[in-house]
Amino acid sequence: MATHLVWFRNDLRVNDNLALAAACRDPHARVVAIFIATAHQWRQHEMSPRQAEFIWLHLQSLHTSLADRGIELFIHQVDGFDESVECLNTFCEAQQVDALFYNYQYELNERRRDAAVEKAFGSNVICQGFDDSVLLPPGSVTTGNHEMYKVFTPFSKAFIKRLREALPECVTAPKIRGVILPETNKLTVFDYPRQPVDERLFPIGEQQAINQLRQFCRQPVADYHELRDFPAVDGTSRLSAYLAIGVLSPRQCLHRLLKEHPQALEGGAGAIWLNELIWREFYRHLLVAYPKLCRHQPFIPWTDNVAWRQDETQFIAWQQGCTGFPIVDAAMRQLNKTGWMHNRLRMVVASFLVKDLLIDWRCGERYFMSQLIDGDLAANNGGWQWAASTGTDAAPYFRIFNPTTQGERFDAKGEFIRQWLPELSSVPDKYIHTPWVWADKQPLTLDYPRPIVDHKQARIATLAAYEVARKSE
Numbered sequence: 001m002a003t004h005l006v007w008f009r010n011d012l013r014v015n016d017n018l019a020l021a022a023a024c025r026d027p028h029a030r031v032v033a034i035f036i037a038t039a040h041q042w043r044q045h046e047m048s049p050r051q052a053e054f055i056w057l058h059l060q061s062l063h064t065s066l067a068d069r070g071i072e073l074f075i076h077q078v079d080g081f082d083e084s085v086e087c088l089n090t091f092c093e094a095q096q097v098d099a100l101f102y103n104y105q106y107e108l109n110e111r112r113r114d115a116a117v118e119k120a121f122g123s124n125v126i127c128q129g130f131d132d133s134v135l136l137p138p139g140s141v142t143t144g145n146h147e148m149y150k151v152f153t154p155f156s157k158a159f160i161k162r163l164r165e166a167l168p169e170c171v172t173a174p175k176i177r178g179v180i181l182p183e184t185n186k187l188t189v190f191d192y193p194r195q196p197v198d199e200r201l202f203p204i205g206e207q208q209a210i211n212q213l214r215q216f217c218r219q220p221v222a223d224y225h226e227l228r229d230f231p232a233v234d235g236t237s238r239l240s241a242y243l244a245i246g247v248l249s250p251r252q253c254l255h256r257l258l259k260e261h262p263q264a265l266e267g268g269a270g271a272i273w274l275n276e277l278i279w280r281e282f283y284r285h286l287l288v289a290y291p292k293l294c295r296h297q298p299f300i301p302w303t304d305n306v307a308w309r310q311d312e313t314q315f316i317a318w319q320q321g322c323t324g325f326p327i328v329d330a331a332m333r334q335l336n337k338t339g340w341m342h343n344r345l346r347m348v349v350a351s352f353l354v355k356d357l358l359i360d361w362r363c364g365e366r367y368f369m370s371q372l373i374d375g376d377l378a379a380n381n382g383g384w385q386w387a388a389s390t391g392t393d394a395a396p397y398f399r400i401f402n403p404t405t406q407g408e409r410f411d412a413k414g415e416f417i418r419q420w421l422p423e424l425s426s427v428p429d430k431y432i433h434t435p436w437v438w439a440d441k442q443p444l445t446l447d448y449p450r451p452i453v454d455h456k457q458a459r460i461a462t463l464a465a466y467e468v469a470r471k472s473e
């Protein structure tokens with residue numbers, strides 16, 4: 001009897017998992033599963049303690065789902081990627097594995113690790129990889145010159161055309177094989193520094209994620225285009241944490257959307273949400289086409305010459321939500337408390353760090369990864385490079401968000417601000433975005449900082465710094 005091994009990574013689910021389904025295709029094969037945690041990822045702050053906890057909770061749930069199907073899941077912890085190759089080798093020998101099944105990860109180090117695994121196994125273990133975390137494989141949506149698109153809109157048009165021609169199919173969860181495993185094999189707890197997850201915001205389990213997707217696609221997705229920019233409103237799906245670690249697949253999202261809104265591919269209800277899923281694809285495809293993005297290099301080379309300021313005090317004020325700009329501070333406190341931030345606010349705080357404080361976008365990118373429950377290298381790098389005007393299809397460098405008017409536009413009455421900054425609860429609506437103006441009229445002082453920069457002056461300084469860098473090209 002052949003033994004098949006499924007190597008789980010960012011695909012912690014049994015439904016629509018291409019590697020798992022392929023491993024189970026032969027009804028006579030014995031199937032086992034492994035997850036290898038690598039310590040260097042949290043030491044380098046590439047993963048937040050909250051995301052580590054989210055992964056751990058989902059591993060427990062996956063362990064049960066697999067055991068119910070007669071598949072045992074083993075967890076190992078190693079130091080770095082090199083050790084994971086050794087660990088896999090030893091495991092395969094001990095379990096007499098004939099074939100290894102895994103879903104591709106597109107980050108550079110992960111791809112190098114996988115190449116090393118395939119090389120180490122030679123012809124002893126057959127390795128099969130799958131493009132599972134994307135709707136269409138990187139490299140399959142290209143320009144007429146077979147190059148990766150550098151601008152999102154033509155990429156999105158070509159992408160939708162491909163989807164209209166043929167939709168990527170979902171695969172079903174494997175059926176029970178042999179006997180259901182008893183709950184005796186306990187999972188090895190890996191010693192990540194972990195931080196509690198608010199399970200009211202992010203319920204644990206694959207079925208919970210599927211329920212949330214179904215609920216969102218019923219009605220909210222049709223209102224998404226109107227509500228998605230207002231952080232006080234629950235107008236987005238909040239599925240990013242599940243998509244980032246693969247508790248949910250993008251194919252499941254697409255099929256559920258089209259079941260409820262068949263016209264989404266033709267620009268009907270749900271089309272704007274589909275577009276967000278395509279942004280996710282765009283950034284993943286870019287990582288493969290331009291591996292330098294994984295090394296945190298800017299896409300536009302001259303932007304590396306911007307003379308960034310090293311201001312630790314202002315950087316800490318930004319991290320802690322103490323900049324004196326209410327919309328920025330409320331957003332950062334939401335991030336620090338929950339591990340999630342609304343998309344509009346990610347753009348606002350990123351712009352503030354880079355364009356108001358002139359601090360290197362990579363500092364913000366790293367801080368986000370150290371806090372986010374949905375941390376994802378491709379989307380995070382793409383978002384930061386967009387905001388810093390250093391990436392493909394980025395905002396032009398001379399377009400600079402004004403943090404006060406962004407607050408006025410997207411949180412007009414300050415509902416979101418008051419939720420996260422209780423110290424501003426007594427400030428009237430009229431001054432909620434400029435509390436320092438109100439404070440100056442009061443006999444008592446407000447327990448809230450004054451703005452740490454003057455936006456107008458900061459804007460001029462940033463434009464000058466980008467201009468100098470551009471001329472040095």
Ligand code: FAD
Pocket residue numbers: 228236237238239240241243244276277279280281283341342343344346347350368372374375376377379380381382383384387
């Ligand atoms: P919805 O609006 O419901 O969108 C559905 C899904 O589409 C999301 O769950 C996500 O998987 C994907 N998506 C939506 N917008 C984007 C986008 N602009 N780029 C790529 N994918 C998108 N997203 C992450 O998943 N991980 C990150 O680490 C991350 N870092 C970001 C950093 C910055 C500076 C910016 C500007 C954006 C970042 N995003 C990141 C993208 C986006 O902010 C989040 O995906 C979104 O806020 C998640 O909320 P949601 O699930 O309710 O999204």
